[in-house]
Amino acid sequence: xxxxxxxxxxxxxxxxxxxxxxxxxxxxxxxxxxxxxxxxxxxxxxxxxxxxxxxxxxxxxxxxxxxxxxxxxxxxxxxxxxxxxxxxxxxxxxxxxxxxxxxxxxxxxxxxxxxxxxxxxxxxxxxxxxxxxxxxxxxxxxxxxxxxxxxxxxxxxxxxxxxxxxxxxxxxxxxxxxxxxxxxxxxxxxxxxxxxxxxxxxxxxxxxxxxxxxxxxxxxxxxxxxxxxxxx
Amino acid sequence: xxxxxxxxxxxxxxxxxxxxxxxxxxxxxxxxxxxxxxxxxxxxxxxxxxxxxxxxxxxxxxxxxxxxxxxxxxxxxxxxxxxxxxxxxxxxxxxxxxxxxxxxxxxxxxxxxxxxxxxxxxxxxxxxxxxxxxxxxxxxxxxxxxxxxxxxxxxxxxxxxxxxxxxxxxxxxxxxxxxxxxxxxxxxxxxxxxxxxxxxxxxxxxxxxxxxxxxxxxxxxxxxxxxxxxxxxxxxxxxxxxxxxxxxxxxxxxxxxxxxxxxxxxxxxxxxxxxxxxxxxxxxxxxxxxxxxxxxxxxxxxxxxxxxxxxxxxxxxxxxxxxxxxxxxxxxxxxxxxxxxxxxxxxxxxxxxxxxxxxxxxxxxxxxxxxxxxxxxxxxxxxxxxxxxxxxxxxxxxxxxxxxxxxxxxxxxxxxxxxxxxxxxxxxxxxxxxxxxxxxxxxxxxxxxxxxxxxxxxxxxxxxxxxxxxxxxxxxxxxxxxxxxxxxxxxxxxxxxxxx
Numbered sequence: 001x002x003x004x005x006x007x008x009x010x011x012x013x014x015x016x017x018x019x020x021x022x023x024x025x026x027x028x029x030x031x032x033x034x035x036x037x038x039x040x041x042x043x044x045x046x047x048x049x050x051x052x053x054x055x056x057x058x059x060x061x062x063x064x065x066x067x068x069x070x071x072x073x074x075x076x077x078x079x080x081x082x083x084x085x086x087x088x089x090x091x092x093x094x095x096x097x098x099x100x101x102x103x104x105x106x107x108x109x110x111x112x113x114x115x116x117x118x119x120x121x122x123x124x125x126x127x128x129x130x131x132x133x134x135x136x137x138x139x140x141x142x143x144x145x146x147x148x149x150x151x152x153x154x155x156x157x158x159x160x161x162x163x164x165x166x167x168x169x170x171x172x173x174x175x176x177x178x179x180x181x182x183x184x185x186x187x188x189x190x191x192x193x194x195x196x197x198x199x200x201x202x203x204x205x206x207x208x209x210x211x212x213x214x215x216x217x218x219x220x221x222x223x224x225x226x227x228x229x230x231x232x
Numbered sequence: 233x234x235x236x237x238x239x240x241x242x243x244x245x246x247x248x249x250x251x252x253x254x255x256x257x258x259x260x261x262x263x264x265x266x267x268x269x270x271x272x273x274x275x276x277x278x279x280x281x282x283x284x285x286x287x288x289x290x291x292x293x294x295x296x297x298x299x300x301x302x303x304x305x306x307x308x309x310x311x312x313x314x315x316x317x318x319x320x321x322x323x324x325x326x327x328x329x330x331x332x333x334x335x336x337x338x339x340x341x342x343x344x345x346x347x348x349x350x351x352x353x354x355x356x357x358x359x360x361x362x363x364x365x366x367x368x369x370x371x372x373x374x375x376x377x378x379x380x381x382x383x384x385x386x387x388x389x390x391x392x393x394x395x396x397x398x399x400x401x402x403x404x405x406x407x408x409x410x411x412x413x414x415x416x417x418x419x420x421x422x423x424x425x426x427x428x429x430x431x432x433x434x435x436x437x438x439x440x441x442x443x444x445x446x447x448x449x450x451x452x453x454x455x456x457x458x459x460x461x462x463x464x465x466x467x468x469x470x471x472x473x474x475x476x477x478x479x480x481x482x483x484x485x486x487x488x489x490x491x492x493x494x495x496x497x498x499x500x501x502x503x504x505x506x507x508x509x510x511x512x513x514x515x516x517x518x519x520x521x522x523x524x525x526x527x528x529x530x531x532x533x534x535x536x537x538x539x540x541x542x543x544x545x546x547x548x549x550x551x552x553x554x555x556x557x558x559x560x561x562x563x564x565x566x567x568x569x570x571x572x573x574x575x576x577x578x579x580x581x582x583x584x585x586x587x588x589x590x591x592x593x594x595x596x597x598x599x600x601x602x603x604x605x606x607x608x609x610x611x612x613x614x615x616x617x618x619x620x621x622x623x624x625x626x627x628x629x630x631x632x633x634x635x636x637x638x639x640x641x642x643x644x645x646x647x648x649x650x651x652x653x654x655x656x657x658x659x660x661x662x663x664x665x666x667x668x669x670x671x672x673x674x675x676x677x678x679x680x681x682x683x684x685x686x687x688x689x690x691x692x693x694x695x696x697x698x699x700x701x702x703x704x705x706x707x708x709x710x711x712x713x714x715x716x717x718x719x720x721x722x723x724x725x726x727x728x729x730x731x732x
Contacts, residue, residue, distance in 0.1 A: 070549040151709060170711050171549075182709030184664050217708065217716075 035119035038108040040092075045140070045224040046109065052211035052219025053113040054137055054195070058090050058227040061103040062121050062131035065200050070171040073157045076132060077198040086164060089194060090136055091228035105136075107227045114153070114176055114209040117199060121206075129203040138192045139212075139223045145188040147215040153180040154199050154208040161196040162186060176207050188212070192226075249476070249501060249511050251644065252287040254279065257432075257508040258299035258361070258412065261483030262495040262641070265309065265333040269641065271483075271495060271510060272300040272311065279510060285639025287510065291335045294342045295328050299361045299412060299481065305373070307331050310394035312348065312375065314360035321381040322353030325362045327394050348396045349377055349387055349403065356382025357403070361481075363414035366391060367422075367449055374449060376424070379411035383462070384426055386450065406451050407461035410442070412481040416522075421445045423522060424453040424461060425469060427480040434506050437478035437499035442466025443522060456521060470524040475502035476511070485512060485641060489702075490720020491682050491690065493641050494524070512642035514683035527643045528681035528689075532630045532651045532732045534621050537707035538688050539724040544713060546626040546650055546667050547615035551605055553623050554597040557589060600625045602652035616657065616665040618711050626650060628732050629657070637678055638694070645678035645694050647671050651732070659693040663703060663715045681729075688726035690718060 046056045065076050082096035082103075090096075092107035108120065115135070121128045150167055152160055153176040160168040160181070167183035174180070199208050212220035256273035262284075263270055269281045276296030281287040293300065297315040304310075309332070314325045327345030334340055351359035358381040365374045373391040378384035385403035389396055407413065410426035417423070423445045429438030444453030444461040452460050459465030470479045478499025485493040492515040500506040514525030535544040602625040609626075621627055628651040633644045648657040649671060656671035657679070671677055678694035691705040696715070704718035706725045718725055 149708065153710075168712075177710050179708075180710040182712040182714070184714070185662065213708075 035108075035116065035123040037111050037116045037119050038123070039111070041107050041109045041227065045226045047224055048211065048219075048221050050219070050221060051113060052213075052221050054139065054210050054225055055110045055113075055115075056108070056225040056227055057110075057115055057135045057137045058092060058105045058107045059115070059117070059120055060090070060096065060105050060134040061124060062117075062126050062128070062133050063098050063103070064127075064130060065132035066130050066202075068157045068171060068173050068200060068202050070157075070169070073159065073171050073200050074169065076200060077159045081134075085134075086161065086196065088136075089138065089228070113178070114207045117201065117206040117208065118204075128206060129201060131201055131206075133199045133201070133206070134196070135199070135208070136194065136196050136227070138194050138226050139188075140192050140226060141188050141190060141223045144190045145214075145220075147185045148188055148220055149185060149213045149217075150183040150195065150210065151179040151181070151213050152197070152208065152210045153177045154197070155204075155206050156199070156201050158197055158199045158208060160210075161194075163189070163193055164196075173202050175205075176209055178209060179211075179213070182213070185215075249498075249503075249509065250281075250287055250642070251285055251639065252281070253289050254287045254510045255504075255507050256497055256510045258481050259483065259495055259497050259510050260300045260302045260311070261363075261414070262485045262512065263302050263304050263309065263333070265304070266337065268334065270302070270333045272302060272313075273497070274298050274300075276300070276313070283638050284512060284641030285644055293328070295326055295344075297326070298323075301362045301364050301414070301483070302333075303364045303366060303373075305366060305391050305394070308394065309333055310345070310364065312362035312364055314362060314377070316360070317350075318353055320353075321351050321358030321379070323359040324350040325359050325375070325377055329394055345394050348375060348389060348394075349385070351382075356405075357385055358382065358411075359385075361412045363412070364389070365415035365417075365449075368417055370449075372449070374415060376406060376413040376415055378407075378413060380409060383408055384410060384413045384424070404450055405462060406453060407444070407466075409464050410461075410466070414482050414484070415449065416484045417449075418517065418522070419520065421447065421520060422449045422453075424451070425482040425522075426461065426466065427482070428466060429478070431478065431480060431499060433478075433499070435477045435500040435502065439478035439480040439499050440471040441469045441479055441482050441496065443469045445520070467521060469522055470496065470513075476500070477502065477506075479511075484515070487641065487682075489718055490684060492685065494522075514642065515685070516683065516687050517685045518687075523687075525683040525687065527683070528631065528633075528646060530630075530632050530646075531729075532628055534627060534728075534730040534732060535629050535648075535691075536621065536728040536730060537618060537713075537724065538726040538728060539707045539722075540618060540710040542618035542707070542710050543621035543627050544629065545617060545619050545624070546609070546655065547617045548609050548626050550619070550622060550624040550626060551600065553600055554593065599623070602650070606650075606653060612669060614655075614667045616667055616713055618707060618709070618713055625652065628652075631679075631681070631729075634673065634678060637673065640680050640682075643681065645680060647677060648679050659696050659703070659715055661697050663696060663699065665705070665713055665715065684720060684726060686726065689729055690720075690725060691727055692718065 090105040094105045155176045157171045168181040170181040258274040259271045272278045276293040278290030279287045280290035297313040300313040302311045310329045330342045331339035351357040358379040362377045373389040383405035384407035412427040444455045446453045455465040455467040476498040479496045483495040494515045501509045516523040516525040630651045637645045654670040658668045659676040660666045675695040680692045682690040703715040706716040708714045
């Protein structure tokens with residue numbers, strides 16, 4: 001037992017030394033490390049687990065943004081950043097021009113229930129603070145569904161659309177909580193349904209999670225998730 | 233008439249005891265028949281209500297006597313009513329039954345069922361004050377009775393006929409020095425409730441209701457200290473309160489779906505000239521014991537979800553109380569720190585010690601002025617959401633009883649408005665929630681508050697177009713409420729009301 005504890009303490013000390021020895025500030029990513037929770041999709045479609053979280057998204061590299069209040073976030077996400085901002089179904093590698101910058105959409109699968117935007121941006125050497133992320137995904141349902149709800153959490157503020165209808169907005173400096181924002185009852189049409197989110201982060205960690213709840217508030221699982229252009 | 237007007241005014245302005253003609257002594261358990269509520273008291277007089285809130289005089293029982301009790305089994309209503317058949321304690325309890333309690337019904341025909349228990353005037357019993365109980369586990373029917381002289385006794389009845397199963401069986405002694413007993417079952421325990429103290433002395437009555445429990449319907453019934461009720465034990469369930477004196481004659485009113493109430497009479501309601509009146513209150517449970525809950529009263533509250541800990545608010549951008557506090561300035565090029573700000577990082581912070589942004593203003597910050605803050609609110613119908621409670625005006629709700637809008641067992645309907653405004657909470661046609669610009673008395677703007685077994689509240693609209701399913705306010709997410717069919721086991725439908 002004593003030997004084990006000594007090994008543990010040594011390992012902890014090494015870890016702490018390594019952590020504080022990291023150069024630079026983590027909120028502005030100068031180093032490009034692999035995103036530990038995100039991978040490039042390797043299958044045409046993905047199905048949710050029993051808890052229903054949508055784990056495949058295509059995410060745009062971050063855009064500068066600063067404020068988290070409701071009024072500011074609503075104004076920020078409604079700015080015209082790029083053509084088709086509220087309608088396009090981007091695919092992996094597609095580029096859009098935002099001001100002077102050319103930004104790229106990246107398709108990701110997440111290992112977890114949530115999508116870690118900090119990992120995403122940090123791996124690309126992009127800023128993680130005072131930024132706006134756009135993410136899009138498509139769920140494909142077998143038949144029309146009524147009375148379901150989109151249930152989301154985000155760090156920090158976020159605004160959500162389902163099939164181009166704004167359905168949720170949560171604001172302020174907040175952490176991701178499962179089923180924090182829940183939409184009113186809505187209908188999903190048979191076939192593809194597009195979910196779009198804009199997440200505004202102030203500082204520190206940033207991520208989001210999303211799933212649908214059925215009319216009994218149980219996670220919806222009977223659908224597939226795809227990203228990329230679709231025949232509509 | 234002048235007295236009645238005054239009493240009604242006092243009733244609606246001070247308290248929310250029941251409305252209407254609620255004078256009664258020794259009321260029976262309140263029972264429902266064809267959508268109406270009924271109770272019968274000493275003398276045979278009855279009270280009837282279509283909603284459990286507003287009561288009127290009902291039709292008297294054909295057999296008049298002392299402290300009736302009533303139970304509904306199958307298609308019959310059995311009424312047990314006692315009478316002295318000589319000098320007390322010589323008494324007998326008779327049973328009568330009918331298929332309806334509504335005199336307008338063709339089924340309203342009373343039949344005599346005979347004597348089910350008696351006392352001979354010498355034995356240690358006074359066979360009055362019956363309380364009848366159908367065991368939900370065994371479907372066996374029991375009668376408890378007695379009044380001070382000797383014991384509270386128990387005999388078994390036949391649930392098919394309401395009569396004594398075996399008149400020769402010796403009654404079992406359960407308690408002493410009390411009267412108006414009744415039984416109920418909850419979570420593996422049988423509870424014997426009985427009224428202690430003196431009755432019939434108006435505001436000088438010492439009536440109070442006490443309880444013991446047992447794993448067996450036949451006892452022994454011990455109080456929380458382990459004292460047997462047959463030795464005078466009994467944990468206090470409800471005593472006199474404020475301007476209501478002498479509660480007695482407990483009766484369980486189980487509305488189903490986890491909502492339980494109880495009926496009593498107060499020996500003297502000081503706001504009604506000291507009259508003996510009926511009351512209905514929520515029945516709560518704590519640590520395996522029944523607790524007398526409270527009906528809703530007017531006030532201003534934070535409405536907080538038990539499930540999420542977040543509070544109901546009008547969906548407008550909040551303004552921090554005292555105004556926005558500037559965050560520490562960062563010099564150009566210095567990135568945002570990862571951790572929370574520190575005192576020493578605050579504006580104006582002293583080199584060492586407490587101060588800066590954590591020091592406050594040095595004087596009390598007044599509450600927000602809703603007239604000022606609401607200038608920026610949208611004029612029309614708005615949304616509702618949940619958020620961390622920050623003492624902001626859009627998070628404070630004034631709950632007010634609405635006169636002449638009806639009610640439910642124990643309470644009138646209420647309106648829920650943002651404090652200091654007429655903006656009212658309403659159920660929308662799509663079974664969601666909105667804030668309308670002003671209260672119009674519409675049914676979807678009237679709200680029912682039922683205190684649940686754990687002391688939290690169920691909040692339901694009076695009616696909702698498009699559905700007949702009772703819907704309750706539900707914290708579907710940390711930040712969003714909705715209306716859903718009520719399920720008492722769902723924490724998201726339990727709410728705390730925190731007075732402001």
